[in-house]
Amino acid sequence: MGDKNREISIVVIGGSYAGAAAAKRLAALSKKGYSGLKVTLVDKSTHYFHAIGFPKALVDAEYAEKAFLPFSAFFEAGSKHEFVNQKLSRVVDEHHVELDNGQTLYYDYLVLATGGQAPGPINVVGRTxxxxxxxxxxxxxxxxxxxxxxxxxxxxxxxxxxxxxxxxxxxxxxxxxxxxxxxxxxxxxxxxxxxxxxxxxxxxxxxxxxxxxxxxxxxxxxxxxxxxxxxxxxxxxxxxxxxxxxxxxxKVYTEYLEPLEASLGQSLRVERSGAIRVLPTLQLDAPMLPHIFVPGDVNNLPVSTKFGFKAEMQGNTAAGNIKKLIDSGFDKAFKGKDSAKAVAAAAPAVGKWTDYIxxxxxxxxxxxxxxxxxxxxxxxxxxxxxxxxxxxxxxxxxxxxxxxxxxxxxxxxx
Ligand SMILES: Cc1cc2nc3c(=O)[nH]c(=O)nc-3n(C[C@H](O)[C@H](O)[C@H](O)COP(=O)(O)OP(=O)(O)OC[C@H]3O[C@@H](n4cnc5c(N)ncnc54)[C@H](O)[C@@H]3O)c2cc1C
Structure with missing residues (x-):
């Protein structure tokens, strides 16, 4: 609603399939009139590792070198969007995350796309x-x-x-x-x-x-x-x-949700696996927080969805839903006095993710x-x-x- 060019902070944690798709699509909005929008992409690694290509990288040294792509190359030069090479340590509350170096980031919208970790080196453990x-x-x-x-x-x-x-x-x-x-x-x-x-x-x-x-x-x-x-x-x-x-x-590692769980007084994860529970819209399964999205391997969708291309599709759905919330004025209303009203208005704005492939x-x-x-x-x-x-x-x-x-x-x- 109105002033598309207002300041909006979007933090995306994890820059692999789900996170990269979401971050790219959202960053592109700043060229479409959303001039106050800033995307901050956070990843614990300096490079994206193309895990899909691991079987080839294992036997082909030249390919292994090429399978690492630098996050510093993710956003176009001169763009206001930013890559931060840090690990998310805590989702502090409905507007802040804290990184391993103690830095706090403010968000209007948050995308948690921290995926999972197979044992190294199938998923490399190193961060460079x-x-x-x-x-x-x-x-x-x-x-x-x-x-x-x-x-x-x-x-x-x-x-x-x-x-x-x-x-x-x-x-x-x-x-x-x-x-x-x-x-x-x-x-x-x-x-x-x-x-x-x-x-x-x-x-x-x-x-x-x-x-x-x-x-x-x-x-x-x-x-x-x-x-x-x-x-x-x-x-x-x-x-x-x-x-x-x-x-x-x-395995998935989602202990970073503990502070938020404590303040809400409810668990947000599946007890045995740690997978984060989501709604069909890929929003966090916490009705009062419709601005947090969880696409990709880290969520509790069935094992049949745990593929790179499906994580990418989910990242795109999450980004599409964030745009719909921005267009509805959600972030402005949520910061105001009547946040409950903003939450109620958010529900009809967003769409579901469908696994059709x-x-x-x-x-x-x-x-x-x-x-x-x-x-x-x-x-x-x-x-x-x-x-x-x-x-x-x-x-x-x-x-x-x-x-x-x-x-x-x-x-x-x-
Ligand atoms: C060896 C192998 C082969 C595969 N082959 C295929 C295939 O052929 N086709 C296919 O479709 N799928 C394949 N997959 C599955 C596919 O790789 C995953 O489904 C996909 O990577 C999931 O994407 P994601 O974005 O959800 O998470 P991930 O790819 O797991 O990425 C998570 C990102 O978040 C970052 N991160 C994690 N925790 C934090 C934190 N606390 N703070 C900051 N950053 C964090 C990580 O560094 C990483 O960049 C394969 C997987 C493996 C391991």
Whole structure:
């Protein structure tokens, strides 16, 4: 309502799929008449890491270097929007967040897009490009020197990693152990699991289903390289290997919500997982705070939504809803005396996120792959190899991410 050019502060925490999509779309508004709008993007890392491309980065040092894109290149030069390289430590209240360095940021709208963390180096743990590249290199060197490799977890990541390791090192013994009776996410068809087993077999990977590998408590990230014997708890089998890669153990870290939970007197997260509860509009499930959005892997939507492209779609929905709230004058009214009225008026303004795409592309090395597109499973077929090669295997869609970082060349020169 009215004065589009009023001062509006939007803080986006996390600059990966969900956060980057939201931040880009919102920052673009300042060129469309919303001249007082400022987006502050906060990320604990100096660079975005293209985790989707990890299976390729693991076996291809040149690609690994390219898979880190600097956040300093995210906003156009001269724009008022800002990147802050800090970790969010606390959401203090309905208008402030506090960062690890003690800095407090004011927000009219907040996007929490802190995603999740698989164990390093599958999701690199280091917070700079140098540290991340080093983590992957260490594992790659471990593979170079190994005779045998054990991969635990037969979801998409485990299957892709097994395929790329076996393609790169055809003489090494590669074993993939999965606790379920089929590979790949179970919301997809059996045909792609069968196809993956056939194609991994062609690459010499031994696939073992229905066995849960016991992960010793001292199994930190660093101990992935080194001879170990792990035990299958279901079968009693012993798996001996020189390198172990865990493609299991995804976690979210959302303790930063504790102060807000304390002041509201209510929990905002799922107790067991820590995932943040959201409404279908991707707003935080706290009716009095309609200006906080939670897109991407950190929210409690089903596991079938935990994909990069869906996190990106959610980031766009969150940004679209924030624009609708801005247009309705929400932030102005919320700061005023009658915030309850502002909250009541906000509800009809926003729209729901719909998960309408059903797609998975799973490369296993540069030549083989399985896919499911619009309920059609492409498993053991040659068409699947062709499709996955064309759409994913070459650069794992890194090219598409680069458009988010237009100032990369300038950032490298500085
Ligand atoms: C190895 C691997 C392969 C994958 N392959 C595919 C694939 O082929 N296709 C696909 O669609 N999906 C794939 N995924 C899943 C996909 O990567 C995730 O669904 C996606 O990254 C989720 O995006 P997000 O923005 O929600 O969170 P994330 O990508 O997890 O990003 C969260 C961001 O927030 C930052 N952050 C976290 N906590 C804080 C904090 N407290 N303060 C400040 N910053 C913080 C992090 O540094 C990070 O930049 C893969 C995942 C992995 C690990």
């Amino acid at each position: 490009k140098e540290e991340g590249v080093q983590e992957i290199k260490q594992l790659r060197q471990g593979l170079d020197n190994a005779n045998s490799v054990l991969i635990v977890g037969g979801g998409a990541v485990g299957v892709e990693v097994a395929g790329f390791v076996a393609s790169k090192y055809p003489t090494k013994k590669v074993t993939l152990v999965h606790s379920r009776n089929r590979l790949l996410p179970e919301n997809f068809r059996q045909g792609i699991s069968n196809g993956a087993i056939t194609k991994l077999g062609r690459l010499g990977v031994k696939v073992i289903l229905n066995d849960k590998v016991e992960i010793p408590s001292d199994f930190g990230y660093a101990s992935n390289v080194g001879h170990r014997v792990l035990r299958g708890t279901t079968s009693g089998n012993e798996y001996e290997s020189d390198v172990q890669i865990l493609a299991v153990g995804f 059903d797609l998975i592309l799973v490369p296993m090395g540069p030549d083989l792959g399985v896919a499911q597109v619009l309920k059609i499973a492409l498993g053991a077929s040659g068409i699947a190899n062709f499709l996955v090669r064309q759409m994913k295997s070459k650069d794992f869609m890194l090219g598409m991410r680069k458009s988010y970082f237009p100032m990369t060349k300038k950032a490298k020169r500085e």
